[in-house]
Amino acid sequence: MELRGIGIGQGVAVGPVVRMSDPLPEPADQPSTRSQHEEMERTKRALSVVAADLNSRGARAGGSAQDVLEAQAMMAEDPSLVDDITARLASGKTGERAVFEAFATYRELLVGMGGYMAERAADLDDVSQRVVAELSGLPAPGVPDPGYPFVLVARDLAPADTALLDLGAVLGLVTVDGGPTSHTAILAREKSIVALVGVQGAVDLTDGDTVILDAENGVVVSGPSGAEIADAQARIAARAARINAPALPGALSDGTPVPLLANLGSADGAAHAVELGAEGVGLFRTEFLFLGAAAAPSVEEQQEQYVRMLQHFPGKKVVVRALDAGADKPLAFLNDADEENPALGLRGLRALRVTESILRDQLTALARADAETDADVWVMAPMVSTVEETRYFVGLAHELGLKTAGVMVEVPSLALMADRVLVHADFASIGTNDLTQYTLAADRMLGTVAAFQDPWHPAVLRLVGEVGAAGATLAKPVGVCGEAAADPQLAVVLVGLGVTTLSMSASALADVRAELAKYSLVEAQAFARIALDADDAAEARAAVHAASQVSAQ
Structure with a gap:
């Protein structure tokens, strides 16, 4: 029996099923019959x-x-x-x-x-x-511990459950709910867990069933034959060899360079990202310095932390995102006012302009850290919606000593105006998580609309193509730093749409590097056209997968 879902990465796993119990119902409110x-x-x-x-x-x-x-x-x-x-x-x-x-x-x-x-x-x-x-007298809820390696099958996992998975025991993960940008999918990518999400038929799997998880092809095979198991084990060994091989710069099969960068939330993961072959940093999130603080950190405090990060990347590009506060990350000293719909409210650059001193301090600290290290520092503003906002941020960053300043493309209006925006910005970086949220009108924090949070949707890809075309015309770099870049096959499509760099969780670098090396730029552009011709995300994903199978023969 084969079940279909959305594969996270390109891993393969083989093992027995262990199901995660559903939450217990509320106990009845009735008198006890005991003393x-x-x-x-x-x-x-x-x-x-x-x-x-x-x-x-x-x-x-x-x-x-x-x-x-x-x-x-x-x-x-x-x-x-x-x-x-x-x-x-x-x-x-x-x-x-x-x-x-x-x-x-x-x-x-x-x-x-x-x-x-x-x-x-x-x-x-x-x-x-x-x-x-x-x-x-019932099994404990949460991740089970049967005492042997297993494939975990669940309705869905809370972030804490996924974060605490024992990677020595959990061979793979199958969830009934969730989409490619759900918390489960994001954490699975970060922890290199072989995973398939949105597998509706997974409710029919039972404890002890032997299954093959094929994330690359989005398939769960229940009751596989000996030959299928042998083939899966060979693929597991080949992937392990590929991951452990020396990391070469990202490139297509025709030699077209596609630098592969890391997304990082602090300096702590920098050394590991370098070990895994990161050619720089495409998204350095700076919120860790501000969250939980009663007041904004000083220029000196910020400079110290930025230097910690930058010193790991001498001569390499490090793209720093200015403070992205608001929505799910409110700050008492910046924007903690209650808003009816914070995802559409005072967040990102909008909030920073209201309290410009915080933005000036951050840019000043970055400029000083840039001067103190050999890294190539780029800075970008989050939640930019207009050409005027672009001119404002880029001008201020240049004024304060940062030579390369750009914008994040997360709002459809900015993608549609990319030919005007990139006249002023030095580069653009597409945040596909938010771009998908705003394009499909589906709150990325709501599980009830998780199915809409799919960057394969042709509407999202058309917007990416607008930015890619503007970048090519104006000779400006265009990157992707959202979760879409960590999807190996989608990464090829993004390059075909004009994206010049990809940034992702460090654990995804090897799979994306290997996938890019299979295809030429002409093939990537052909895959992009196929995806754009689809009616929805599922059709785009399936059509490109089918075309890639033909191309690989």
Whole structure:
């Protein structure tokens, strides 16, 4: 049996299925048939068992995962929660209901506190579910731990679940829900997990079934033959050899250069990106310096952090994105006002212009860091919508000593005006995540419209083509720094649309490099035309895949 979905990357995996349990339903609110003492004893035991299990899992995981799981274990035995549960048991409730209500009350308290504490609410939900499961004699929710390597099948995964996956145990991941830019897909790419998302038929897979996950072809094969397993294992070995081979500069088969850059959120991952063959940085997110701060960092504090990053890339391009605050990243000192629709509100460059001193300080710090290192620093503004905004940002960056200044193309208006925008900007970098969001009118933070968040959609690709054509006419570089660049086959299409550089999670570099090397510029342009002729994202993806199979023969 073959099931179709959206493959993340080009990996292949073979192994037995282990299904992830669905969340438990809310326990019934009915009087207990046990004595208060019996309910108290079984509830205490359940809390203790869950705490011990979380601590054990943390000890096996180590690192930051251990810290997270130990914190969850402490939640399970928090004295104030235990007191609340005890009081509810005294009123005659079941252990399951008392635990559910006590944790729900504490959850509301954390959410009301906001910030870091609000983010812990999801961890509290997980502990609550585990205790209720223990009381009910059901498997614990969350990622299972069968004790052997397996292919995880789930409705979907929370970001925390994906981030904490044991890569020594999870051979691959199949989800029923989710799209190519969902949190699950993004984290799977970052962690190099073989994954297929949006596999509707995955609900029919059962524990113990042997499956082949073929992300490159978007297929899950259930009950494969011996020959199919042997072929999959050969492909796994070939991919491992390709990833471990010395990294060459990105290029098409005809020698057309396509520099492959890394997306980084701080200097911490820079050395690893260089090891994996990053030819520079296409997106350096600077929000880490500002998030959680009561006030904007000083010029000197920013300069120190920028130098940490830049020193890893002597002689190489590093594209720095100016502070992208707003929407899902509000800052108290910049734009924390409640907005009806923050994705369309005061974010990115719009917010920085309101408090220009913050923007000036950041650009000044970058110019000083540029002078202190040998990296080639480029800077770009996020959430630019107009030619006037382009002139403003580029002019200010040049005034403050930065020689190369450009804009992110995330808003359709900017793509449609690319021939005017690139008269003033030194370069453009396309953020396909937001460009897709605004083109398809689908909030990228809402799972209910995740199916619309697909950069393969011909409407999105037409906008990319507008920017690529303007860049070619005006001899200005055009990059892509959104998740689309990490999709190997889509990367070829983007180059065919006129994109000159691609930036992605460092773990995706090897697969994209190998895919580009299969095709010439003429073939990439042909794939782009095929994608543009499609009616929707699924048709575009399928048509290009079919054409690439013919081309490879």
